[in-house]
Amino acid sequence: MKRRNVVTFVAIAAMLLLGAATATAADATYHVVATYKVGAGSPGDIQLDAAARRIYLAHGDRVDVLDADTGKKVGEIAAKGANDIALAPEFEHGFASNGGGNTVTMFDTATLKVLKTIKLDGKTPDAMVYDGGSKRVFVAEPGSGTVAAIDAATGDVIATSAPLGGELRGMATNGYGDLYVAAEDKNVVHVMDTKTLGALGDFPVGSGEGPTGLTIDAMGRRLFVACKNGTMPVIDTDIGFTFEELPMGTGEAGDTFTFAPQGKGGWKGAIFVASADGTLSIERMLAFISYEAGTKVTLVKGIYAVAYDPKTHRVFVPAMSGKEAVILAVGQ
Amino acid sequence: MKLSSMKKLLAVAATVAALLLSVPVFAQMLPVSALKGKKVLFVTGEPEADHPTDDGLVKKHLESLGFVVTMAKETDPATKANGMDLVVISSTANAHVLQATYRDVSIPVFTWNTYEYPEMRMTGPHLHTDFEVVDPVQHYAQSFSELYGYIASATSPITESLGLKSELFGTLYLRPATVGWGKPAASARVVTNFEGFPRRAGIFTYEKDSSMYDDFVAPARRVGFYLSDDNFHLLTAVYGPGAKDPELRAWYSGLKLFDASVRWAVSPPVTPQAYDPSRLHEELAQAAKGKKLLFVERINAGEGKEADEHMVAHLKALGFDVTIADQMDPQAKADGMDMVVLSATCSKYKLANKYRDTTVPVLVLEGLFADTMRMAGRGRYVDYGEHGEEKESDDPPENYLNIVGAWSPMAAGLKPGLVKFTNETGTIKWARPTPDATVIATLPNEDEERAIFGYAKGATMDGGFLAPARRTLFPLDNPAFDDLTPQGVALFDATVMWTLTGK
Incomplete structure (x- = not known):
């Protein structure tokens, strides 16, 4: 995955019916509960199919597939230069972006067989996101500054956007028409139409610098932006307004992460953010207009991807242990 | 070209040039590009570890606008x-320590330090009455109300520059926060206000030379803003797809209002011309020449008939082409006119609501017409009233006015403070206009009783009624024209001039 191996972040829901004080105590208990070894080579993005209990890890020339509960490797998919992964569960399709080859590998999540190698018009495909609303997989192409849309059912490239400007990084969608793309060197988030791939405008990121990772709370209409300067702007997506800035670890942050609300009405939760400086930062959601920084857990330098397991409430964080890649299972 | 034509052309050119040279130099809002290099002194309190502030963000923002x-x-x-161009005072500065340090400086001051308003003479001294700090800890529900501001003045340079109209807008992002409001003096322009109270001002401005609280004359421009210590970052703005919707752009205008207010503060002030009745008379004569004026009176009135005749003669002498109309004539009489004067000899009851909707500028000489003309509310002795009216007024007759808007050309160059208006005491009417009016004079010791004021075209008058053209009140009871002092005549001429030309 080029200079950024691992994708960071995950939002994990936390403590709802408890209170903030209880939550603080709970945060402090997070620690590494298991380590899954996956072999040599830097890891890339990680995705979890919670229902199937499978972890997908972009890992150099392949995608490793592990049992989420045991860490045992159950298979692999050839995907040279795999950067990022997107899963479309309703089609049982997975996609891995291959930066070097300007292609996307489409695979069957049931059989783990490659279905198709999708040739892109853009260059250096990197971050990907599946949008359930449009049934499309969107691929950021930083080399050409474009975004490609792939039909998640057929694997056909539907369209490639006009160049957006800036180095395109993490993406997120709201599920009802908007695609958000972080532009690291522009300090903005581009907003695009998922149907037309037309540019709809930009969101500034407050005092954040170097936005690289995005995740969204589509119900609360909140976009969380991981920035390299250790700031996480929380943006109201209705108006593109940064109303909160939370501290987080510094350095490279992930291309994707997951917001996983829990609790009454699916509102309250906690966001776990992994940063390249080795910090797993816990950001707590108290209400949809109120967030606060929680505990920081020190892991391993170079981390920046996470996947959240709603069954065990653990966070999976790819990391390097010596020369070997591992997945750290972090929980309470 | 024939010589006669050439002479006519030269005469026209000379008239135009004279007019251009003679009008006061109105300040324009400096373009953003002109802010580059302007020097700002930013007065703040000491940072406290347990008390977050946005002072750093404000500094950064000012610098992004070009300020040093x-x-x-x-x-x-x-x-x-x-040597500074602007003083900005944050609410983090302790007003009890700061006191009146910057009250007298002849440099514009922009502040959101509500407790500093009294020290600056921008409001009176009483908390809860003259100014208020709405804190969500103590005023939780009210702090939500303050998320909604109202553009009280659509004709202020600040709102005009942003194209905002009189309507609600979002002050701060959707979370309760501390805000401040002030109740400024009559001469202030209330740009925005809160909760339906006209003078519960969120943003208000004083032009240089206007009279602030306790008749303290503003040494330079002054601006009050509704912010507090740590909510600059919550000033509303819209980005992305929403920014294409004009309704959303208008709603989320908190940050734009901040920027425009700063820009107004640092722009050159209006420079009034010195008091010179003969020059004013000449200028008015040049402007009035050939202009059609409808003078509406009660024909064959008893008291006031003679004064009306003298007023008409005065207007004719200035060059107006005067047409007399009776109070019972239809409003259509105003069609094609350049200006209408409603004499105090008219009966309010008989005049009805006529001339309220005319798109011709109207000078109203009778304060009782303030409600029918929508220049003030409908409460007698609350929204309008009088001094010295036998059986109808508790207040004694008066013959002085207090000039509070000396900066305006309607003040005829008179200095701030009391001016002898008529030779003898008599009836003087007043009204309480909306915040979108420019107030020139009040009754002495009665800040709320405004005697001379004007609305620009498009200004929001009572009940949201938009002024179809300029509207002015000049309190000239039936016989009073004949009793005007020279200063009173100058004020009359200046008001006629503004009503006719807006200058």
């Missing part, structure tokens, strides 16, 4: 402002 920012402590002397 120098920081100052609340204990620094006023001389620290020497």
